Amino acid sequence: xxxxxxxxxxxxxxxxxxxxxxxxxxxxxxxxxxxxxxxxxxxxxxxxxxxxxxxxxxxxxxxxxxxxxxxxxxxxxxxxxxxxxxxxxxxxxxxxxxxxxxxxxxxxxxxxxxxxxxxxxxxxxxxxxxxxxxxxxxxxxxxxxxxxxxxxx
Amino acid sequence: xxxxxxxxxxxxxxxxxxxxxxxxxxxxxxxxxxxxxxxxxxxxxxxxxxxxxxxxxxxxxxxxxxxxxxxxxxxxxxxxxxxxxxxxxxxxxxxxxxxxxxxxxxxxxxxxxxxxxxxxxxxxxxxxxxxxxxxxxxxxxxxxxxxxxxxxxxxxxxxxxxxxxxxxxxxxxxxxxxxxxxxxxxxxxxxxxxxxxxxxxxxxxxxxxxxxxxxxxxxxxxxxxxxxxxxxxxxxxxxxxxxxxxxxxxxxxxxxxxxxxxxxxxxxxxxxxxxxxxxxxxxxxxxxxxxxxxxxxxxxxxxxxxxxxxxxxxxxxxxxxxxxxxxxxxxxxxxxxxxxxxxxxxxxxxxxxxxxxxxxxxxx
Numbered sequence: 001x002x003x004x005x006x007x008x009x010x011x012x013x014x015x016x017x018x019x020x021x022x023x024x025x026x027x028x029x030x031x032x033x034x035x036x037x038x039x040x041x042x043x044x045x046x047x048x049x050x051x052x053x054x055x056x057x058x059x060x061x062x063x064x065x066x067x068x069x070x071x072x073x074x075x076x077x078x079x080x081x082x083x084x085x086x087x088x089x090x091x092x093x094x095x096x097x098x099x100x101x102x103x104x105x106x107x108x109x110x111x112x113x114x115x116x117x118x119x120x121x122x123x124x125x126x127x128x129x130x131x132x133x134x135x136x137x138x139x140x141x142x143x144x145x146x147x148x149x150x151x152x153x
Numbered sequence: 154x155x156x157x158x159x160x161x162x163x164x165x166x167x168x169x170x171x172x173x174x175x176x177x178x179x180x181x182x183x184x185x186x187x188x189x190x191x192x193x194x195x196x197x198x199x200x201x202x203x204x205x206x207x208x209x210x211x212x213x214x215x216x217x218x219x220x221x222x223x224x225x226x227x228x229x230x231x232x233x234x235x236x237x238x239x240x241x242x243x244x245x246x247x248x249x250x251x252x253x254x255x256x257x258x259x260x261x262x263x264x265x266x267x268x269x270x271x272x273x274x275x276x277x278x279x280x281x282x283x284x285x286x287x288x289x290x291x292x293x294x295x296x297x298x299x300x301x302x303x304x305x306x307x308x309x310x311x312x313x314x315x316x317x318x319x320x321x322x323x324x325x326x327x328x329x330x331x332x333x334x335x336x337x338x339x340x341x342x343x344x345x346x347x348x349x350x351x352x353x354x355x356x357x358x359x360x361x362x363x364x365x366x367x368x369x370x371x372x373x374x375x376x377x378x379x380x381x382x383x384x385x386x387x388x389x390x391x392x393x394x395x396x397x398x399x400x401x402x403x404x405x406x407x408x409x410x411x412x413x414x415x416x417x418x419x420x421x422x423x424x425x426x427x428x429x430x431x432x433x434x435x436x437x438x439x440x441x442x443x444x445x446x447x448x449x450x451x452x453x454x455x456x457x458x459x460x461x462x463x464x465x466x467x468x469x470x471x472x473x474x475x476x477x478x479x480x481x482x483x484x485x486x487x488x489x490x491x492x493x494x495x496x497x498x499x500x501x502x503x504x505x506x507x508x509x510x511x512x513x514x515x516x517x
Contacts, residue, residue, distance in 0.1 A: 053363055
């Protein structure tokens, strides 16, 4: 799997264009939420990266933050990239929507909104709930969601 | 005189929606003006349930997502756990995984082909493919004890070795498989009415397919050569010689025809895997209690419906902190609303059949 990562030169040029990003040894890039759209536009449109395929969009509920996880693939260069974005505000989590860039982000963001309650901004009428009823209260995948029955979490 | 559009509900109970799936159609006469897919009728909260189970206890849940190709569902999940733990799977186990995974793929494609034919009205396709699928289910029952929800994979390998009676039976099946595919081609693929219903219907341009994160036969129908077994080979897939069929027009017919060709290629892969099958253990040495180190991992494999991935976050305890499944049917369905616009109601059924969804996987 190590063959499918970005070359060090490409990573360095990304770091110089976006000084706020952090890259760890597994090449996972953490982007500040404000820079998300410029960063994603750059790696999608710039033919050096050509990350045209958004393969996975999800989020996780940690104790101190929400974290968005994006997995991108470049079909032309056969490379993958994992991008994370932290959302520090747990009471009103919001981040920019990737729908203007990738149509595939639409349903996946709706799933994250439905189950975790993260609002995606920048696209009118989006997101709406997708699995649960429209008048459902709460977001089940959050760690503080009380559920009845079954084994204790 | 005034005309207006009306709303028709292709309700969750419908013989052709491949499960409990609802599309709200806004129609002008018989032409679809707007289609709003409404999933969620089979949402069982598997991702939440997985947080309260140990890593091995999650495996039966993965069976129930895409129950038509349950072996492949198991595979993606245990591959993610193995990546997180750094476990190396023994060679014999990798080959056994390929054999049962490809058999599961054949079974899934038989359903896709049969159900799509049956939805359009070619019930013959349905009966022939379901009859032939029984051979595959018998083989998988010999291996795992179950016909549909196998739970055969384990972290580090597979649960049991292939029994003795499996080998002559699978060779007999592989000898008959090309004849089965020829039969489907003769009865359905070349049929004039079937072609009129599916050719140039529901065309997906390749750039749109890539932008909407489509994968599997839905994307390859448009000519995009993206098969994870070839592009980023996992396990021992780089040792096999097989082709990836690609469509030309991106219409329903291409997506149908690709699946029949993929069945032939899967037969070739199983043949080669049987010839190359080495001796050895079928499970790596893993501790009794699976406790991956803190961290996360994302692994994708090529399932019968598309790229299937599992994203795992571990906090060092025996239970996963977060499991997310990248489900190809769910993401492929995201484009359905736009794809149906401008077609007639009958074409909506053909389009839905050609995308080949399984509601267990869509709703998770």
